[in-house]
Amino acid sequence: MLLIADHLSYKYDKLNKKNVLDDVSFSINKGEIVSIIGHTGSGKSTLIEHFNALNTPTEGTIYYDGKDIFEKDYDRKALRAKVGLVFQYPDHQLFEETVYKDVCFGPTNLGLDKKEVELRAYEALKKVGVEDDLFFTSPFELSGGQKKKVTIAGVLAMKPEVLVLDEPTAGLDPKWREEILNIAKRLRDEDGVTIILVSHSMEDVARYSDHIIVMDHGKKLLDGTVDEVFEQAEVLREASLDIPESTAIMRLLRKEGYMVNTAIYDADSAVREIRQKIRF
Amino acid sequence: MLRDITLGQYYNTKSVIHDLDPRTKILGTMVYMVSLFAFNSFWTYLIAFAALCTVIVLSKVPVRFMLRGMKAIFLFLTITVLYNLFLTQGDTIFSFWIFNVTIQGLKQAILMFFRLTFLVVGTSILTLTTTPSNLTDGLESLMHPLKWIRIPVAEIAMMMSIALRFIPVLTEETDKIMRAQKARGADFDNKNLFKRIKSYVPILVPLFISAFRRANDLATAMEARAYRGGDGRTKMKPLKYKAGDWIAYTSMLLYGITALAITVLINFQTFMLKA
Numbered sequence: 001m002l003l004i005a006d007h008l009s010y011k012y013d014k015l016n017k018k019n020v021l022d023d024v025s026f027s028i029n030k031g032e033i034v035s036i037i038g039h040t041g042s043g044k045s046t047l048i049e050h051f052n053a054l055n056t057p058t059e060g061t062i063y064y065d066g067k068d069i070f071e072k073d074y075d076r077k078a079l080r081a082k083v084g085l086v087f088q089y090p091d092h093q094l095f096e097e098t099v100y101k102d103v104c105f106g107p108t109n110l111g112l113d114k115k116e117v118e119l120r121a122y123e124a125l126k127k128v129g130v131e132d133d134l135f136f137t138s139p140f141e142l143s144g145g146q147k148k149k150v151t152i153a154g155v156l157a158m159k160p161e162v163l164v165l166d167e168p169t170a171g172l173d174p175k176w177r178e179e180i181l182n183i184a185k186r187l188r189d190e191d192g193v194t195i196i197l198v199s200h201s202m203e204d205v206a207r208y209s210d211h212i213i214v215m216d217h218g219k220k221l222l223d224g225t226v227d228e229v230f231e232q233a234e235v236l237r238e239a240s241l242d243i244p245e246s247t248a249i250m251r252l253l254r255k256e257g258y259m260v261n262t263a264i265y266d267a268d269s270a271v272r273e274i275r276q277k278i279r280f
Numbered sequence: 281m282l283r284d285i286t287l288g289q290y291y292n293t294k295s296v297i298h299d300l301d302p303r304t305k306i307l308g309t310m311v312y313m314v315s316l317f318a319f320n321s322f323w324t325y326l327i328a329f330a331a332l333c334t335v336i337v338l339s340k341v342p343v344r345f346m347l348r349g350m351k352a353i354f355l356f357l358t359i360t361v362l363y364n365l366f367l368t369q370g371d372t373i374f375s376f377w378i379f380n381v382t383i384q385g386l387k388q389a390i391l392m393f394f395r396l397t398f399l400v401v402g403t404s405i406l407t408l409t410t411t412p413s414n415l416t417d418g419l420e421s422l423m424h425p426l427k428w429i430r431i432p433v434a435e436i437a438m439m440m441s442i443a444l445r446f447i448p449v450l451t452e453e454t455d456k457i458m459r460a461q462k463a464r465g466a467d468f469d470n471k472n473l474f475k476r477i478k479s480y481v482p483i484l485v486p487l488f489i490s491a492f493r494r495a496n497d498l499a500t501a502m503e504a505r506a507y508r509g510g511d512g513r514t515k516m517k518p519l520k521y522k523a524g525d526w527i528a529y530t531s532m533l534l535y536g537i538t539a540l541a542i543t544v545l546i547n548f549q550t551f552m553l554k555a
Contacts, residue, residue: 054459077465085463091493092453093460095485105482109465140489154464 001027002194003051003083003162007060010046010218020046022218023060028211030161033188033195035205038215039240044198045088047215048164051196052076052083081110084160088167090147094139099130099150102139106158117157124157125150128183145176152183163187164196169204181208203244206230206265214239227263246270253278289345291408296524297339298409302418304525309406311532315539316395316402321546324539325394331535332398341408349404350397357396365389412444421519434510442498450491457486 010021021043028034038044049055050062053069053076061070069079087093096102103121112120125135128149134142139150148168155163165184169177185208187193199205206212212229214222216239222229229236230243233251242248250262250270260277264270297305316328336343350357368385375381407415420437427433458468461482470476 049459052463054462077467080463080465087456087460087463089456091490092457092486093464095482105461105466106464109467158465 002030002065003028004063005047005050005060006063008047008050008057008062009059010043010050010055011058019058019218021050021057024215024218024220025060026213026220026223028162028194028196030194031188031192032210033185033197033208034211034213035197035199035209036213036215037199037202037205037241038221039200041217042215042239043218044215045166048085048166048196048198051162051164052080052085054085081106081158082160083162083164084155084158085164086152086155086166086168088170090139090144090151093151093154094147097138098136099139099142100125100135102150103153103157106154110158120157120159121153124153127156127187128153129179145172145179148172148176148180149183152180156187160193162194162196164198166198167200168197169199169201177204181205184208200241202236202241203265206244206247214241226265230262289348289404289407290411291341291345293340295338295340295409297335297405299522299524300409300528301519301521301525302410302414303421303519304521304528305406305410306415306418306422308528308532309403311536312402313399315536316398319539319543320391320395321543323542323546325391325398327535327539327542328398329394332402335405336401339405339409341405345408346401346404349400353396353400357393360396361389361393364392413441416440416444417515417517417519432510434513438510446491446494449494450487453490454483454487457483 004027005024008021008024009019011017011019024043024047036044036047046055050057051064053062056070061068063069064079064083067074069076094102096105100121103124104117107117107120130146130149130153134146139147142150152163152165152168163184165180168180168184172180181197181204184195184197188195197205197209206226209226212222212224212226213220214229214236221239222232222235230247230251233243233248236243243251244265246264246267246269247262250260250264250273253260253274254262258278260273264273312328312331315324319325319328336346365381365385365388366379368382368388370382370384373381373383373386410418416437419440420433423431423433423436462468466479466482468476468479470479
């Protein structure tokens with residue numbers, strides 16, 4: 001187990017009685033793609049900011065690689081290189097004159113020498129598929145999807161072991177969504193990076209995840225494999241979340257007595273499955 | 281982190297003072313300030329103190345909130361009091377080393393202490409009991425006559441309320457940007473001053489870009505709703521005097537007259553004694 005949340009609770013201030021996070025515990029394995037899903041205000045963004053110690057829990061703690069990251073002498077700056085966090089809005093991060101310089105910011109902060117920094121920046125940009133001719137343009141002239149790629153590269157250049165993506169698909173069209181999620185998958189498959197996706201939409205991330213954690217009002221509602229979580233459709237509905245439509249259809253067909261596979265999360269596979277299993 | 285900063289110091293509760301029209305409160309504060317400078321006998325200050333206490337009790341704001349403003353001027357207050365105490369010419373009470381404490385100096389120092397304290401507490405009542413937007417409305421209405429000398433009062437007020445509206449938005453954004461850069465290993469606690477200033481560039485650039493973008497969006501949104509300056513604009517909540525305001529104005533007048541009468545009486549007495 002790479003990352004363990006141990007009875008984590010968090011409040012904005014001591015006077016406030018409301019817990020933003022309330023006794024949350026789970027563990028994440030190395031090389032998994034984990035999705036943390038919840039509605040707005042469920043505490044998912046607050047939760048992930050604990051992973052690299054940007055937030056300090058009111059109670060409980062987090063263990064990374066077997067060590068308590070909120071222990072007094074733990075090197076939290078080094079942790080931020082190991083657990084890379086990409087925020088939702090690229091505009092909150094991009095600031096340099098060129099794309100390339102911006103990606104260099106992270107590794108430079110790690111105190112690496114110039115050659116190493118430039119090599120890492122180059123590799124990171126290549127990895128996310130930014131074309132060479134964009135390297136020296138201003139990051140502010142890019143499209144939303146390109147900006148997103150550059151921000152991911154900016155964090156990747158620090159060579160994280162865990163990459164946390166907060167709402168990676170928000171505000172992107174379907175083509176870009178697919179592309180960004182494929183980058184995440186490729187990073188896991190080729191480099192063994194553990195991926196944590198944060199989203200409010202099952203539809204988006206179900207296909208890519210090995211493990212889903214559902215948050216609701218600061219509490220952990222469900223935790224398990226995709227199938228295990230979708231099994232609990234009723235519970236999800238109560239948290240104003242839904243299983244993907246394709247999955248819902250497959251489950252209905254199953255209920256009606258058709259022997260179809262219910263572990264299907266997108267329209268294309270649903271169509272294929274129905275064609276194969278049901279003869280009219 | 282930055283979330284703790286709240287704008288102004290509005291204390292949310294219900295009281296007769298909170299319910300007053302902002303114009304009444306602004307004018308009342310002005311009357312009070314003028315009275316502190318115009319009248320400086322013991323008896324007028326006693327009345328000023330009584331008036332202050334009455335308003336504090338009516339406002340239902342805890343006194344410690346009023347005294348918070350005192351912290352900011354503590355140094356200034358100390359210097360003023362010491363300056364007056366030691367450097368006023370007159371009849372010496374006692375002296376040590378190079379300092380001469382005179383009876384006039386002592387009086388002046390005490391007067392200055394109370395004047396500044398009353399000033400700070402008096403003005404903080406205004407900001408504690410009036411929301412920033414209400415305050416802007418009140419100022420706009422009071423500055424209305426300045427239109428005659430071609431000062432764009434409505435535009436200034438609009439700028440003020442927009443600025444007030446965006447302070448919390450930009451504060452939150454700064455917080456988010458700081459977190460995003462920290463996640464990339466940025467260090468804002470550097471001991472070296474030059475390096476620390478430099479470390480704020482990654483925050484300032486995104487912040488400015490977003491502020492300009494927001495300004496642009498807002499301008500477009502205002503344009504789309506045919507905003508064309510302050511002329512002939514009506515208000516959603518027009519300012520209206522209520523019974524309480526007239527009571528407040530009467531009290532202000534009574535306060536002014538009493539203080540003036542006492543001053544005249546004291547001066548008349550000293551004049552008679554001399555004669």
